[in-house]
Amino acid sequence: MRKLIASTFVSLDGVQAPGSRVGLNLQIIGSGNLIQTLRAAALIDEYNVWTFPVVLGRGKRLFEAGAKAGAMRLVASQTSATGVVMSTYVPAGDVPPGSFAPSEPGAREVARRAKLAREAG
Template structure:
């Protein structure tokens, strides 16, 4: 069984939309595209987090695929990231595309959860997701993602597409690695950690005021 790894850039408030430039994804009136640009520096190892797809097969959502398809084949031939992404085998999840123009690209057929489950069971290198927020949310809900590389940038955007929305399946993650770039980007790697385990720091009997507060919450008057 090969692993499925998701790597993404995110703001401090969890926005992953259009990190690379203003025209990358302005849907919904998002006007802050390119927000990661001021923080990029040489201390960031893109390859270690899978952002170049080296030695892996790519699994991409339709929008991320189209962004990449229109960009990476047209970069300099000696660009190492372009070399890796252009050469990689690419699996694309889309309900609307019928033809793919980027070399080594194949459309997933049928239900995406079933298709990715079958793909993981085939021989081959690990599968690498880059961006593809909608697809991440679908596969997170199906517990198919084995590792998350989340690079959190020190910026608050306040609007835009989020890494996890209200439909995310509650689950715990375990931090296995983290370091900070010279520009303050926190580069963290997580693996699934099972179910969320709620608890409470309150060990005494609730006071009369607390009981009154809970009653107001139940009545919708708090």
């Protein structure tokens, strides 16, 4: 079975760069609207997102206002010599409430807090 893979290039502030495409033996340049439409219909199996270390400030966002919320799971990531972060995500359902912070601090955070308390005391 073939996968429908959306590949896109974005800046750190989420502005889509030319060359984004949807692949299934098909390449469509500048297909941000198509990516959003396919995502809304839950048809995309995998996202390849290359994040370039620049801030463009304006331009077409990869996901515009009104895009349906959804969680993604990172399945692969690497960084190029020029600082481009190349990440692969798969859809992971709804965004779980409270999913942006760990419920319990890790050992390093506990040590950091203890150190701050000692220095303040």
